[in-house]
Structures are given as structure tokens and as C-alpha cells.
Amino acid sequence: MSNHQENPLVKHFRQPAIYIKLPSQGKYWPEGDLEIPANGELPIYPMTTRDEITLKTPDALLNGAGVVAVIESCCPNIKNAWHSPSIDLDAILIGIRIASYGHEMSTETACPKCSESNNYDIDLRTALDSVKSPDYSDPLTIEDLRIHIKPQNFQTSNRASMLNFEEQKILQAINNENISDEQKAITVTAQLHKVIDITSEILSESTDRIEMADGTLVKNKDHIREYYQNAKSSVTRALQKRLEDLAEQAALTPYSVACSSCDHKFSMAVDFNYSSFFAVGS
Numbered sequence: 001m002s003n004h005q006e007n008p009l010v011k012h013f014r015q016p017a018i019y020i021k022l023p024s025q026g027k028y029w030p031e032g033d034l035e036i037p038a039n040g041e042l043p044i045y046p047m048t049t050r051d052e053i054t055l056k057t058p059d060a061l062l063n064g065a066g067v068v069a070v071i072e073s074c075c076p077n078i079k080n081a082w083h084s085p086s087i088d089l090d091a092i093l094i095g096i097r098i099a100s101y102g103h104e105m106s107t108e109t110a111c112p113k114c115s116e117s118n119n120y121d122i123d124l125r126t127a128l129d130s131v132k133s134p135d136y137s138d139p140l141t142i143e144d145l146r147i148h149i150k151p152q153n154f155q156t157s158n159r160a161s162m163l164n165f166e167e168q169k170i171l172q173a174i175n176n177e178n179i180s181d182e183q184k185a186i187t188v189t190a191q192l193h194k195v196i197d198i199t200s201e202i203l204s205e206s207t208d209r210i211e212m213a214d215g216t217l218v219k220n221k222d223h224i225r226e227y228y229q230n231a232k233s234s235v236t237r238a239l240q241k242r243l244e245d246l247a248e249q250a251a252l253t254p255y256s257v258a259c260s261s262c263d264h265k266f267s268m269a270v271d272f273n274y275s276s277f278f279a280v281g282s
């Protein structure tokens, strides 16, 4: 019976600490994965102890599950954080950081001129204001195809960051003196296939549709992926180049700082490594 009684402590539960606008304004989110309030501003709650522990679990961080769990806990309007378009991720994470620990963040960086280590208190609200969506409206024209690009989601970008680990494994296998050449070749081939698979997944996940000269619109993910697997390498290079340019447009504006030792002025990018970004009080 008492189970159904309302907890008198409920008004002391965490409350939204800030409200943020998403750079995508809800575009690129699959139906049902995001509930946008009428005023377009998403409430962000501070992290709970459980969230903090989740972010300190190395495996959960590496495979992305930790970040997803924390986003869904702190932004209840987000129903499936795996599908967050990459362009919204920075704003969401900065929002959670501000809601949990306030808008000031202490950052240590070495002066590029005299290598003196400096500590700066940066205002994360400046970073939040500078988050912007690149312009995806201009299609990439390759021969007589028009490739319409969209931002990849967290699931894909997380797999992309795991590419580095796969590439490291290849190098480790090559340099390992304790395994036979034959075993080395098998390992390297298997890892290379993984790298190729992830690369073609990134390209097809970044493609909204391909428009053909006769007006045919190709939206089928499998068809698009098959095209990239069978296109000449200059096609994938051109698309990769465009994706890099768009990522550059989306990059956070660096902070202008001066060295306390030699007065050299330089720009400092916000370190967006999740583990260090959320490492407070540890």
C-alpha cells in the first residue's frame, strides 16, 4: 500500500538546471527519438551519482554505452541518444557539464612558445553559444550523381573513433615477434576488413540520398553502401574530404588565451575527450 503513496521527497529530486537549443533544431533525428518542446529548448538535468559512475567505467565509455546512458538520464526529451546527430552532441554534453558542475571549467594547457604549463578557467557558456550546424544543403557532385549529405549519428561516429583501435591492433600484430608470419597475415587481413567495413558504414550513414541524372532518388541504405564498396577510390576520397570540411565547420571556436610566463597569445581548443571533460572531483 505504502508503495503507492507519493514520496514527500519528490520535490527535492533533481530539477532541470539549464535549457539548451539543439544546433540541428530537431532535424536529422528519427521520428520518436526526440521530443522537442514548443519553445525548442530542451531541459537538462544535473548528473546523478549513478551517471558519474557510469562515465568512469572505461568499457562503457569506449563502446559509447556510457555516454548514451548519461545523455538519456540528463535529457529526458532524448529517447534514443545513439541516434543523436553528431552536430548536436557537443551542445548536449556541454549542457550536461554546465548543469552538473557549473559553467566554469579549469583547463590546463602548455604554451606553444615556451612550453610553460598554464591553467585557464574557461566559460563553457561561450562554447555552447559557438556550437553551430554546418551547411549540409549543398550536394556533392560526382560525375552525374548528386550526393546529399547528412550528419552521422553518435552510433556511427563512435564506431569511427574505434577505427583507431583497430588500426593500432594491425600495428601491434605487425610488430609482434611472438607470432608466426602466417598468423600475422591472418590477423592483419581480418583487422583490415574491419577498417574497410567501418569506413563504408561511415560513408553510407553520412549519405541521405543519391540523386541520379535521370531523376532517380536512391535512399536504400544497402544500395548506397554497395555503391561505395564498388565505386572507384576517388569517389570515396571526395566524400571523405567533404565530410572533413563539414566537421571543420562544426568545430567549436577555440578560446583566445595568453601565456602567464611569456605573454604569448594563442588559441586553445576545448578538450572534448569525454573522460577528461567529465572528470570532476576524481
Ligand SMILES: [Zn+2]
Residues within 6 Å of the ligand: 111, 112, 113, 114, 115, 116, 259, 260, 261, 262, 263, 264
Ligand atoms: Zn609561454
